[in-house]
Amino acid sequence: MTRAWIFPGQGAQIVGMAADLAERFSEARDTLAEADDALGFDLSQLMAEGPMETLTLTANTQPAIVAHSVAVVRVLRAAGVDEPIAVAGHSLGEYSALVASGALALSDALRSVRARGQFMQDAVPAGVGAMAAVIGLDAATVTKVCAGLSSDQSLVCAANFNDPTQTVIAGHKAGVESAMPALKEAGARRVLPLPVSAPFHCPLMAPVQPRLDEVLGKVSVSEPSIPVVANVDAVANRDGSRIQGLLVEQVCAPVRWVDCVETLRAEGADELLELGPGRALAGMVRRIDKELPTTSLGTADQITAYLEAQS
Numbered sequence: 598m599t600r601a602w603i604f605p606g607q608g609a610q611i612v613g614m615a616a617d618l619a620e621r622f623s624e625a626r627d628t629l630a631e632a633d634d635a636l637g638f639d640l641s642q643l644m645a646e647g648p649m650e651t652l653t654l655t656a657n658t659q660p661a662i663v664a665h666s667v668a669v670v671r672v673l674r675a676a677g678v679d680e681p682i683a684v685a686g687h688s689l690g691e692y693s694a695l696v697a698s699g700a701l702a703l704s705d706a707l708r709s710v711r712a713r714g715q716f717m718q719d720a721v722p723a724g725v726g727a728m729a730a731v732i733g734l735d736a737a738t739v740t741k742v743c744a745g746l747s748s749d750q751s752l753v754c755a756a757n758f759n760d761p762t763q764t765v766i767a768g769h770k771a772g773v774e775s776a777m778p779a780l781k782e783a784g785a786r787r788v789l790p791l792p793v794s795a796p797f798h799c800p801l802m803a804p805v806q807p808r809l810d811e812v813l814g815k816v817s818v819s820e821p822s823i824p825v826v827a828n829v830d831a832v833a834n835r836d837g838s839r840i841q842g843l844l845v846e847q848v849c850a851p852v853r854w855v856d857c858v859e860t861l862r863a864e865g866a867d868e869l870l871e872l873g874p875g876r877a878l879a880g881m882v883r884r885i886d887k888e889l890p891t892t893s894l895g896t897a898d899q900i901t902a903y904l905e906a907q908s
Contacts, residue, residue, distance in 0.1 A: 601866035602681040602697060603882075603891070604666045604690030606852075607797075609875035610658045612647035615665040617897040619645075624675045625668035628703070632664040635704035636711060640664060655714035655794050659689050660707045666693035666873030667703050669894055673872070676904050683833055683864045685826035685857045687878060688757070688798065689713075691847065697872075698821035700840055705816040712812045716805040717795050717848070726796030727773040728756060731764045733786030736855075739764040742783050746776050756798035757852040760884035767796040802848045809848060813841045824864065831856030833864055858885045870894055 618625035619641065629641035643652055644661050651657060666686075670693075686694035692710050695701040701709075731739050736758050743753045743766055753772030757765035766773060766780075773796075777788045796802070818840050824833035827843045831853045834843065858881075861869065869891040871878045879891040894900050 598868040599865050600679065600681050600868045600870055601683045601685065601861040601864065602694070602870050602872050603684070603878050604686035604693035605662060605871065605873045605875050605878055606686065606688035606690045607655070607658055607662065609873060609877060610652055610661055611874060612649050612652060614644045614661065614874045615641070615668055616645040618668050618672065621897040622672045624671040628668040628671055629664060631703060632660065632707055635707045636660060655718045656711050659710035659714040662689060662873060663693050663696070663706055663710055665895070666690065667696050669872040669900065670697045672900055673894070678907065681823060682866060683824045683826055683861055685861060687854055688828060688847070688852050690873070691825070691828055691844070693873060694825050695821065695840065698823040698825050700819050700821040700825065700837055701816065709812055709816060713805070713809055716808045717797065717802060720804045721795050721801050723794065725770060726768065726801055727770040728765055728767045728791040728793050728796055729773050729777060730789045730791055731766060731780050731785050732789065733762055734764070734780060734784050735761065736764045738783055739766065739780060742779050743776055746779060747772060751775060752800060754799050755851050758855050760855060760881045762884055765791070767799040768801060798849065798851050800849055805848045806845050810841070810845045813844060826857045826860045828852045828857065831860050833860055854881060855885050858882055858889070862886060862889060868892070
């Protein structure tokens with residue numbers, strides 16, 4: 598099998614995340630210790646013990662998910678698993694993908710996403726923005742309905758093209774709320790408000806961009822040794838000089854996950870490994886391409902079973 602690696606984004610966090618990895622694998626233990634040192638606080642304890650309300654603060658969630666994902670990468674590499682032909686991450690997960698590709702050092706990625714999370718929270722006051730998942734309606738119709746309703750004072754637009762049956766919308770709370778009944782009228786089976794702290798991947802995140810650009814400008818970026826499929830354009834990027842710009846643009850641009858998965862397939866992947874907490878991406882991939890198997894590797898038991906099956 599020719600494999601690509603994919604990495605989850607925000608929403609995959611859970612109290613206890615990566616604790617079993619640290620118990621069983623020294624590579625994971627070392628990764629979490631490196632994360633604590635890079636950030637200057639005990640992130641690994643927060644991941645293991647919570648409380649959930651602190652872990653779900655955006656500035657904590659983002660480095661926690663990256664640390665967990667990179668711990669899995671290092672465990673697999675130590676076990677001699679074949680390198681992927683390409684990598685991709687969903688939103689925040691693109692930072693994990695960049696670490697896996699060698700383009701970013703883990704410490705730089707962690708500090709960058711902690712700042713990114715704080716900037717995102719600062720950009721829109723609590724209660725002003727919202728997001729909702731639109732189920733059972735094609736992306737073109739979702740985009741058209743939102744475009745017809747959106748205004749400067751009541752913005753709403755497509756934010757995540759997750760799979761052919763699910764598109765996430767984001768914007769002002771009033772804009773999202775006005776779009777929900779219109780999308781149901783247009784044929785959506787369900788439109789579900791999401792419990793998020795800010796409206797990600799929409800123009801309301803514009804204040805984040807210059808602040809993130811300044812942070813990333815101080816980070817050393819290397820040429821990726823493995824192509825990284827970027828959220829913004831769904832192109833397999835091999836050019837280190839493009840990475841900073843893509844990450845800054847990503848903050849306001851929709852996540853083109855359907856296109857990213859199709860690009861991984863076009864690059865030659867016939868199996869995907871989801872590295873990090875949860876199984877959300879595996880479900881998305883199944884709805885994008887039923888012939889592209891995806892194995893989720895986020896727990897010690899999942900990794901052990903996978904390694905035994907490969908031997």
